[in-house]
Amino acid sequence: MPEGPSLRKFQLLTSPFVGQVVVKVGGSTRKISVNDLNALRLQDSQVHGKNLYLAFVAVRGSLGPTAEETVLQGEAASGASPPAQGGQGQVCAPQMHPQEEEPQEPQHPGSEVPGAAEGPGNWLHFHFGLFGSIRANEFSRANKANKRGDWKDPAPRLVLYFESGGFLVFYNCRMHWCSSPRADPASDILSAEFHRGRALDALHTPSPICYTLLDQRYFSGLGNIIKNEILYLAKIHPLTQGALLALSDLERLLDFAVRFSSDWLHNKLHGRKLRFQIYQKEQCPLGHAVIKETLGPSGGLKRLTWWCPQCQPAVLSGDGDPSPVTE
Ligand SMILES: [Zn+2]
CATH class of the missing domain: 1.10.8.50 (Helicase, Ruva Protein; domain 3)
Known part of the structure; x- marks a missing residue:
């Protein structure tokens, strides 16, 4: 598995593509539906330990800012949250979940659990295998024959072509959608490892x-x-x-x-x-x-x-009290 420094290099390779829209996809992975990535904008790239996380958002026409951007501008204006592209060490939740705003609930700044994301995230989490790697604007070529004597180029798991004409190629990695760059996959309802x-x-x-x-x-x-x-x-x-x-x-x-x-x-x-x-x-x-x-x-x-008290009736506990008594 590549170590931290390799991951930093991978992140450097991805960063020129942040802000760009995916125009074509390819790759052999079956862990995710690669076509879902079509027409999305790469919003952020983060590395935590040996893990790379790429955030994607929908692009909503060319008439104006996306809902995400609108929310971001609002948050930036109110000083509630740093801008999305701030980079390292940020919890992803604030900029990624515009629909889940709860305007009718009183706001209690600071009372939220850190990282308590509302709703599913749109971060693609990459785990790299022993020979995992990323290439930008080039494919990996076979440098020796395989066991059968073929000079076969490695098959990319994922290829993302961007609007600028450049592309990113991901080799020997597993990927899954997750809600936050630091979520433990075992507790992440969107992870295959849940x-x-x-x-x-x-x-x-x-x-x-x-x-x-x-x-x-x-x-x-x-x-x-x-x-x-x-x-x-x-x-x-x-x-x-x-x-x-x-x-x-x-x-x-x-x-x-x-x-x-x-x-x-x-x-x-x-x-x-x-x-x-x-x-x-x-x-x-x-x-x-x-x-x-x-x-x-x-x-x-x-x-x-x-x-709904009719569709969701209270369950009675053994002693006949409605379950449960609030603390
Ligand atoms: Zn009902």
């Missing part, structure tokens, strides 16, 4: 399920919108103790989390907004009145939560 067993263990506790879902140790990238939406889809009351739910219900909730996040990412990459079922709604899709309340552990992060 550890379901660990997530199920975390959910299967006496804690209210809506608290656990926002715990970034187990669900990095899962934010308040996803929490509200998947609890509605799974028909689970947000304050239900995870331990009272059948394992099959928790499995189903995880399935919704993964599917919802992937769909959202897909929409985001294509510049489309996702329609919500319950988040910030007054009625659920079946026309029932929705309850809105600020929920969270005592001393912890409290977030506005929407649920």
